[in-house]
Amino acid sequence: MATPKVLLFYAFTPLADPEAIRLWQYTLADSLGLRGRILISPHGINATLGGDVIEMKKYVRGTRAYPPFKDIDFKWSEGRALEDGSTADFPRLSVKVRDELVTFGAADELEVDSHGVVGGGTKLTPIELHQLIADKDVVFFDGRNQIESDVGHFSGAIRPPVETTREFIAELDSGTYDHLKNQPVVTYCTGGIRCEVLTPLMKSRGFQEVYQLDGGIATYGEAFGDDGLWEGALYVFDDRITMDFSDHTALVGACDRCAEPTNHVADCGDSACVRQMNRCVACQSHDDLCRGHTVSV
DSSP states (O other), rough: OOOOEEEEEEEEEOSSSSHHEEEEEEHHHHTTOEEEEEEEETTTEEEEEEHHHHHHHHHHHHHHHHHHTOOOEEEEEEEEEOOOOOOOSOEEEEEEOOSSSSSSSOOTTOEEEEEETOOOEEEEEEHHHHHHHHSOOOOEEOOHHHHHHEEEETTOOOOOOOOOOGGGGHHHHHHHTTGGGSSSSEESSSHHHHHHHHHHHHHHTTTEEEEETTTTTHHHHHHHHHHSEEOOOOEEETTOOOSSSSOOOOOOOOOOOTOOOOOEEEESSTTTEEEEEEEEEGGGOOOOOOOOOOOOO
């Protein structure tokens, strides 16, 4: 009986021939029956994949055989099985080349070398984060889109009202957060990749003391579940849409129709619409009005 798993990873490293990497990665993943999304750019690789655990391990070994990818930190989570034993979390395999791994619209601002992103924030493990908070009055800064932060976030975090990642630069340049430039700011994202780009953008705009949660919320949840500083569910980029870290996850979201507490996210009922909304199960059938947010990393 196959055991489905979901794999999340990224690596920032210069790639001289992204198209060659794309062809290799597609051939490798497809040969193992994996599905999901892999993005390649001149700055590196970003992927979320699902498949049988044995085939996934073969994929990890094959990917690490390429020297620039040998130190990738692969994050594992449980997948959902179909009757044929394959994963239910992804409909197909997509491997694409893009200018950016995360679409901030700032490809020219990002500098990457063999060690990763140049000029990013100081990385903190979950334990180091707790130690920092014990020593300093820090500000949490959510590096995700609003629909994601609505269902889960760190207590007291600043959550920019953005519908897409591309809107972050305008937010940073607006002056709204200038009062944070001399304070310790801890950024956090789903798996950490958006903060790899966000933190150098913040530092180049005058933020003096910038940190990033290494491995993102996913790693923090593995360490502390719902018994730390995190509140609510984690938005994920597969068919699960959200996931809980325990059996006592707090409901921090509110239904956009009835305002009842919920961490449930629903797609717009219009097939031509790409918006999502925080909507309870009882109200999910009411799709006449879409008041959610466009989801795009």
